[in-house]
Amino acid sequence: MATSELPITHDLDEILRRISDIKHIAGVVVVNKEGVTVKSTLDNSLTAMYSVLVSSLATRAKSIIRDLDPTNELTYLRIKSKKHEVLVAPDEEYILIVVQNPPEPLNS
Amino acid sequence: MATSELPITHDLDEILRRISDIKHIAGVVVVNKEGVTVKSTLDNSLTAMYSVLVSSLATRAKSIIRDLDPTNELTYLRIKSKKHEVLVAPDEEYILIVVQNPPEPLNS
Numbered sequence: 001m002a003t004s005e006l007p008i009t010h011d012l013d014e015i016l017r018r019i020s021d022i023k024h025i026a027g028v029v030v031v032n033k034e035g036v037t038v039k040s041t042l043d044n045s046l047t048a049m050y051s052v053l054v055s056s057l058a059t060r061a062k063s064i065i066r067d068l069d070p071t072n073e074l075t076y077l078r079i080k081s082k083k084h085e086v087l088v089a090p091d092e093e094y095i096l097i098v099v100q101n102p103p104e105p106l107n108s
Numbered sequence: 109m110a111t112s113e114l115p116i117t118h119d120l121d122e123i124l125r126r127i128s129d130i131k132h133i134a135g136v137v138v139v140n141k142e143g144v145t146v147k148s149t150l151d152n153s154l155t156a157m158y159s160v161l162v163s164s165l166a167t168r169a170k171s172i173i174r175d176l177d178p179t180n181e182l183t184y185l186r187i188k189s190k191k192h193e194v195l196v197a198p199d200e201e202y203i204l205i206v207v208q209n210p211p212e213p214l215n216s
Contacts, residue, residue, distance in 0.1 A: 046176075053172045060168060064161045065189045068154075078186035081173045 019098060026084060029097040031055045038094065055095045058088045127206060134192060137205040139163045146202065163203045166196045
């Protein structure tokens with residue numbers, strides 16, 4: 001997996017580990033502006049797909065929000081599907097992608 | 109505004125009116141599969157932009173979810189920005205787009 005030159009500081013590692021430990025979190029991926037994976041808790045093939053596809057959607061959403069109102073800015077994107085929810089937080093340098101499984105139904 | 113041939117039944121009109129009356133709802137747009145506006149509570153220029161841009165994002169998200177897992181399906185998309193939040197519910201025939209203003213800060 002080509003990873004960016006970002007030094008994975010101890011803090012970043014610690015933050016990502018704590019996110020991954022939260023209940024229902026299935027995976028965490030950090031991608032840089034070029035769509036290159038910086039860090040991931042998913043396997044290689046999922047990491048590659050999420051890095052490319054989800055970051056392209058976030059980039060598209062960012063430009064749509066700006067097209068609708070040049071003074072506005074995307075803060076995050078939630079992509080809810082039948083099987084899980086993907087939370088995407090785009091920053092200047094990086095995109096944080098968190099895959100979350102739905103909470104178990106109450107009666108299970 | 110070119111609108112689709114869908115008969116705007118009384119029920120649909122009633123549902124959209126009730127959604128629009130909910131606090132913080134700034135606008136509601138219904139678009140058909142071709143991206144043509146079926147119904148909107150926004151002005152013409154916003155309607156045109158939301159119909160084209162947001163429905164294209166929803167279509168892209170739908171195909172990404174399917175690329176990631178062919179047995180999965182997009183249920184909705186939330187696009188949060190500094191100024192508002194856009195909720196997008198894609199269905200087989202139509203896409204419902206709801207623009208929601210953030211609730212006032214507690215101390216205002």
